Structures are given as C-alpha cells and as structure tokens.
Amino acid sequence: MRNYDYTFLTNMALPMETVRLIGRINEYKGKQDLYKQQAPKTLNTLRDVAVIQSTKASNAIEGIFVTESRLHTIMAKTADPVDRSESEIAGYRDVLNLIHASAQDIPINPNVLLQLHKELYKFVPVEGGRWKNVDNEISETFSDGTRRTRFVPVPAFETPATIQELCDSLKIRRQKEDVDPLILTSLFILDFLSIHPFNDGNGRMARLLTLLMLYQHGFEVGRYISLEKIVESRKEGYYESLRLSSIHWHENRQDPFPWVNYLLSIILSAYKELEDRVGLLSSGTETKTVRIRRFIEGKIGSFTKTDIRSAHPDISEATIHRVLRELRDEGMIVSTGSGRNAKWIKQ
Numbered sequence: 001m002r003n004y005d006y007t008f009l010t011n012m013a014l015p016m017e018t019v020r021l022i023g024r025i026n027e028y029k030g031k032q033d034l035y036k037q038q039a040p041k042t043l044n045t046l047r048d049v050a051v052i053q054s055t056k057a058s059n060a061i062e063g064i065f066v067t068e069s070r071l072h073t074i075m076a077k078t079a080d081p082v083d084r085s086e087s088e089i090a091g092y093r094d095v096l097n098l099i100h101a102s103a104q105d106i107p108i109n110p111n112v113l114l115q116l117h118k119e120l121y122k123f124v125p126v127e128g129g130r131w132k133n134v135d136n137e138i139s140e141t142f143s144d145g146t147r148r149t150r151f152v153p154v155p156a157f158e159t160p161a162t163i164q165e166l167c168d169s170l171k172i173r174r175q176k177e178d179v180d181p182l183i184l185t186s187l188f189i190l191d192f193l194s195i196h197p198f199n200d201g202n203g204r205m206a207r208l209l210t211l212l213m214l215y216q217h218g219f220e221v222g223r224y225i226s227l228e229k230i231v232e233s234r235k236e237g238y239y240e241s242l243r244l245s246s247i248h249w250h251e252n253r254q255d256p257f258p259w260v261n262y263l264l265s266i267i268l269s270a271y272k273e274l275e276d277r278v279g280l281l282s283s284g285t286e287t288k289t290v291r292i293r294r295f296i297e298g299k300i301g302s303f304t305k306t307d308i309r310s311a312h313p314d315i316s317e318a319t320i321h322r323v324l325r326e327l328r329d330e331g332m333i334v335s336t337g338s339g340r341n342a343k344w345i346k347q
Helices: 006-011 015-031 032-038 040-061 068-076 084-105 108-122 156-176 181-195 202-216 225-234 235-246 257-283 288-297 304-309 317-329
Strands: 138-141 147-151 334-335 343-346
Touching: 006 156, 006 181, 015 181, 015 257, 032 040, 032 257, 040 068, 040 084, 040 202, 040 225, 068 084, 068 235, 084 108, 084 202, 108 156, 108 202, 147 235, 156 181, 181 202, 181 235, 181 257, 202 225, 225 235, 225 257, 235 257, 288 304, 288 317, 304 317, 317 334
Parallel strands: none
Antiparallel strands: 138 147, 334 343
C-alpha cells in the first residue's frame, strides 16, 4: 500500500552526486543578494525574458504551440486568446505571474492546488479546478505509431485523499525543518506527477509548483532564467528520469535519485547561466559583437534571431542583424530562409 510519509527522508543516505549538486546549488544561492545589489537592471531584463520563455517552453513540452507574434501578444495582454492553445498559454502566464508576485503567501494544500489549476484553465473553464474523474495512464508513442504504457497513476477515486496525505506530509517536514528543501521539493514533485491528480495539466502544474516551492525556500533563479526552457532542451532526460524513479513507486520501493538528480541538475544549470548572464551584462568585459559570435560558435544545429535575442536580451535587433550579416559575408553562416523566423546554420 502506497504511503506518503516523508519521515524516511530525515535519515536517508544521499548519493555523492546528489550531495555535490546540492552543495553547488547552495553556493550559487549565496550569490543572489550580490546580484541584486550589483546588477538590478540586468535582473529586471532577464526576468521579463524568463517569463515569456517559461510560458512558451512549459506549454511546448506538452505539445502546445502558438506563433511567436501571438505569444508576445498574449503575454503582453494586448489581445484575448482566440483558441485552445492561446487560452492555455494565457492561463500559464497568469499562474506564473501570481507565483512570482506572491510565492511566500501561497500555502501548498489541496484547496490551493485546485485554485491554481482553475486559474491555469480559467480561459478554458470546463477543464480547471477539479480532480480527475477518470483513471489515467502515462504512455509514450513510438515512431511507428505503437504506444506503450509507462506508468499507471493513482486511481481517480483515491486522488482527493492521496493529495491530502501528500500535502500533510510536506507540511510536517517543512515545520520540523529536518529535510533538505531541495530533496523535499524534488520528492514532492515526483509524487505529484506519479499521482497525476488532474485530467490534464499535470506537467505544467508540476513545473509551476517546482518554482513555487523553490521560491519559498529562497532559490530564486527561476525568476531570471527559465527552468522550463532548460527542461524543454533536455526533455528526453525529463521523461527517462521520471520513468526510472516511478518503478516500484506504488510499493514504496522506488529509487527517487534519477529524478532528484535530474531536477537538481536543471536548477544548477540555471544558476550557472544566471552567473554568466549577470557577469557579461554587468561587467561589459566583452563587446556585444563578441558575445553574439561566441553564442553562434557554441550552437549545434540551426538557430534563429529569436534564439540570440533570448540569450542576450540587452542586445538590439539592429546589432544582431548586423553581426549575422557580417558572419554571412565572411562565409561563417548561411541562411535557410528569409524574414524574422529565418534559420541559420554554421558552414
């Protein structure tokens, strides 16, 4: 019988890789206040970009896409969503902004989870704010069209009581402060995804809850660097680590560390990127031209102007265009299209 008592975490022996990741993350966490003092304008710029990237990437992981122009329109709230995809983008935007603004005031309990889910689907009202009413399964589809069931979550009729037990156990450990917050966050998200409490939106809710819990424990990197974008770039690892850590989950015999280490590696990568961005943007040690060239040198496969703009939000469109033209004339890159969405590849 599955239980959600997190007491076992108080004396769990952590693998050395997990200890190393936690130590590195805490080192970067200690620099957050320094960044705020030294580069407040830079952080504001990064925050604006990260909100857009997080909304786009978290939905893209679930196969929800909109055009770049409509994404920016929806994010700016200059137009109402016109279809299901845009409605889900707008809902994620609003929950993300709520978490950014009020993380410390949002308790984690069943009622709040329902409220956040309802907000996520407020532009698709029939979907939101209800626990699943049918049993679901997590499956994958192969290139030949065949499907395989990867995991069978908790049945629908058990979901309300299960979520209550999960939230109660989290609350106890947080009050006692006897479990490392990064481990506790990782295990809670693993259990949430394994319960799969909603008919739809479980993945996006899990990513929003990850940010919420990290902010509540003082890990603020997700405000400035999109964790969701890094997850999207490592999507195969996301699903594989969940698969590995869900084996024997129902019997309380799962190995949580494939998932724990994956999530910690995402957080650490975001902190490294934040340090790189703040260092480059605030120190001025490299010219904008050099930074664009370095970005392109490090790319594998094709890239667009939008990719460059996302990586270096302080660089103007005109400068990006000029450097791309110079590199094209030097024979370093070639365009595979035209217009704003043209893709470029290295020669």
